[in-house]
Amino acid sequence: MFVLGAHRANDETGDAMSILIDDIHKTYGAQGALAGVTLSIREGERFGLIGPDGAGKSSLMRILCGLIRADRGSFTLCGLDGNRDLRAIKSSIGYMPQRFSLYPDLTVAENLRFFADLFTVPRRERDERLERLYRFSRLKPFAARRAAALSGGMKQKLALSCALIHTPRVLILDEPTTGVDPVSRREFWDILSELSRDGTTILVSTPYMDEAARCDRIAFIHHGRLLAVDTPAGIPGRFPLTILEFRGRRFPVRHDDMLRVRGVASVRLLGDRLRVACESREAVERAVRDMLERSGAEILSVRTDTPSIEDTFVHLMHEEPGHV
Amino acid sequence: MQRLRAIMKKELLHIIRDVRSLTIIFLLPLIMLVLYGYAIRLDLKNIPLAVWDADNSQESRELIRAFTHSGYFTLTLHAITPVDPLEVFQERRAKSVLAIPVDYGARLHDGRAIPVQFLSDASESNTATIAGQYAEQIILSRLMSRFGTDAPLPDVRALVLFNPELESKVFVVPGLVAILFMMICALMTSITIAREKETGTLEQILVSPVRTAEIIIGKLFPYMFLASLIGVVVILIAIFWFGAPFVGSPLLLAVFSIVYLLCSLAIGILISTRVRTVQVAMMAALVITMLPSIMLSGFVFPIASMPLPIRILTHIVPARYFLVIIRGIMLKDASLYLLRFQILPLCILTFILLVVSIRRFRTTLE
Incomplete structure (x- = not known):
């Protein structure tokens, strides 16, 4: 096992807090407001942030990186105060923004060396680290290639390598795998797992539920508020209802009338499946079935299903006070 | 130092790799020099x-x-x-x-x-x-x-010195150098920062422990070098192609060119702190530098004949001072002492612009 970030050694308890966020507020622009976020993330933890666009994921990450300032609230990162030790914090963070933002006209090696210098990595160590990063990213054969000429997956790996060049203790990744092919995505997450095993704390946002399942813990964020923080296995346990799944054809796109059926909490249409969250199967099956058939849908099968992470989140989103 | 060097090196790579922009940056002054040097003649023949x-x-x-x-x-x-x-x-x-x-x-x-x-x-x-x-x-x-x-009596009043044949290229070409310096420098720096904003690379730099001054100075130096190179080429062409005289001290001119270049680069940075896209940066740089440098510097119209409010306004146009400096040195062998009323305001203006541009440059994305 190659050690990318060797932080584990000085932490015997394995329970030290790496990031402590206390009641952070932020309003800026029309969207992306944070309305009091409090959260603590353990050292070496893979922590996932899930939520719709504009929920405040990027804002939260940018505040931790010092790219924007919170209106209210505070945070500490590796024991450093977010309001006072910003430069020291920046040295201990590796950040990958949502958009690929390395220099397209510089080669892979030049990009890596530039960021090594920016974080004042000593020259002696630099080459050694470069070799290690090349090994895990398999970018060595492309070292002399301009970043603009890399494939999507390779670009992501280069961006990650640049974020890792100074062996940060905390890695903040804003939707790192969006638009990357499934094979590269899996590879990318294998690397993340390895990093967290070596003690690097990872805060990552993702729109993919399969990626959320690979985190140690996940938080669901909506309208700038954390709705739930739990392990991927624990999240569905917070779902108090039953999922009734109808399979069939020609399901109506709008389901306002179904929500009026007593006992129905929420309805989601996923291709040929209509997932209805309800208090009990008995109470609603008849009514929903009638409604679907009247609107011309053809039902092939009905079954109860265990709630997924996504079901839970959709439910929580609807439960949220002030939800429109 | 390591960070500063890294930024300078990276910026140089950008300049060298972008052959198309580099060509334009070198061609533009030459085209303008030829246009102004030949087409726009204030002296008349035939x-x-x-x-x-x-x-x-x-x-x-x-x-x-x-x-x-x-x-x-x-x-x-x-x-x-x-x-x-x-x-x-x-x-x-x-x-x-x-x-x-x-x-x-x-x-x-x-x-x-x-x-x-x-x-x-x-x-x-x-x-x-x-x-x-x-x-x-x-x-x-x-x-x-x-x-x-x-001789009996034709009443001749005009006495023309330094340009006895009233040849305008003698003073148009040095003036042109002043305008080209301003335009190219402001254009280059405003584009370089706006581009980093546009492509998102600025975000990646700002999450590092880099200091504002390191970013700005790291960007200034390579462009200063490039601008000096262009300046030397333009002045050489002015002398050897257009036959503009150079009777003063090249060293003195070099020193004040550097002050003036810094001033122009600072204007470019100031522009870039306010704009988000390369397009807007380009337009702003051209409008802000070109028009005042040509119209309000004494390049085309004598400042003395402008109405008072405009005359006051010309005091914040850096080209106004550099125009007198470069014409003074090239045509009249003017000394440091003779140019003190140009040099002092130019230095003050440059200092203010540099400080303001560094202070206005934000290390956050807001």
């Missing part, structure tokens, strides 16, 4: 001249020959009978009319005052003024050659 030679004597013909041989005038009409200047100007057969009286030869012999009339079409006031000055000079030199220093 002004069409109509002559009404009522005397038709040997002396009068000698005077006409002096006009045509000067190169400033071309004879388009030569009449012994009366010429109506209004008609000539309206029909655009000539821009100037020379009327020689019947007794020109006789008066010249007797040493009496000679009423030679010279008329110009002042619908082009510039041409008219200059043609009048040329005519005066020619007549004066005719008389001088004939009578020596006690």
Whole structure:
């Protein structure tokens, strides 16, 4: 096992807090407001942030990186105060923004060396680290290639390598795998797992539920508020209802009338499946079935299903006070 | 130091790799130099001249020959009978009319005052003024050659120094250098930061422990180097191609060029702190630098003849000071002391702009 970030050694308890966020507020622009976020993330933890666009994921990450300032609230990162030790914090963070933002006209090696210098990595160590990063990213054969000429997956790996060049203790990744092919995505997450095993704390946002399942813990964020923080296995346990799944054809796109059926909490249409969250199967099956058939849908099968992470989140989103 | 060096090196790579922009940055000044150096001439050659030679004597013909041989005038009409200047100007057969009286030869012999009339079409006031000055000079030199220093009386007022032939390239070309410096520097720096904003790379730099001054100075140096290179090329072309004189100290000019370049680069940074896209940065840089540098610097219109509010406004146009400095050094061998009222405000302006641009440059994305 190659050690990318060797932080584990000085932490015997394995329970030290790496990031402590206390009641952070932020309003800026029309969207992306944070309305009091409090959260603590353990050292070496893979922590996932899930939520719709504009929920405040990027804002939260940018505040931790010092790219924007919170209106209210505070945070500490590796024991450093977010309001006072910003430069020291920046040295201990590796950040990958949502958009690929390395220099397209510089080669892979030049990009890596530039960021090594920016974080004042000593020259002696630099080459050694470069070799290690090349090994895990398999970018060595492309070292002399301009970043603009890399494939999507390779670009992501280069961006990650640049974020890792100074062996940060905390890695903040804003939707790192969006638009990357499934094979590269899996590879990318294998690397993340390895990093967290070596003690690097990872805060990552993702729109993919399969990626959320690979985190140690996940938080669901909506309208700038954390709705739930739990392990991927624990999240569905917070779902108090039953999922009734109808399979069939020609399901109506709008389901306002179904929500009026007593006992129905929420309805989601996923291709040929209509997932209805309800208090009990008995109470609603008849009514929903009638409604679907009247609107011309053809039902092939009905079954109860265990709630997924996504079901839970959709439910929580609807439960949220002030939800429109 | 490591960070500063890294940014400078990266910026140099950007400059070298972007061959197209580099070509444009080098070609633009050359094109402008050729355009201004050739097309926009404030001096005149071959002004069409109509002559009404009522005397038709040997002396009068000698005077006409002096006009045509000067190169400033071309004879388009030569009449012994009366010429109506209004008609000539309206029909655009000539821009100037020379009327020689019947007794020109006789008066010249007797040493009496000679009423030679010279008329110009002042619908082009510039041409008219200059043609009048040329005519005066020619007549004066005719008389001088004939009578020596006690020549009788044409009333010559204009005394032209440093550019005795009133050749405009001599002062247009150095002035052009001042404008090109300003334009290119502001353009280059404003684009480089705006591009990093546009592509999102600035975000990646700002999450590192880099200091604002390191980013700005790291970006200034490579462009300063490039601008100096362009400056040397432009001045060499001005001297060896356009024959502009260089009588002053190249070292003095180099030092003040650097101050002026810094000033221009700072304007570019200031622009980039306010804009988000390369397009807007380009437009802003061109409008903010080009127009004032050409119109309000004394390059085209003399500052002394501007209305007071505009004259006050010219004090914040850096080109105004550098124009006097570069013309002073190139044409008149002006000393540091003679240029102190240009140098001091230029240094102050540069300092203020640099400080403001560094302070305004944000290390956050808001």
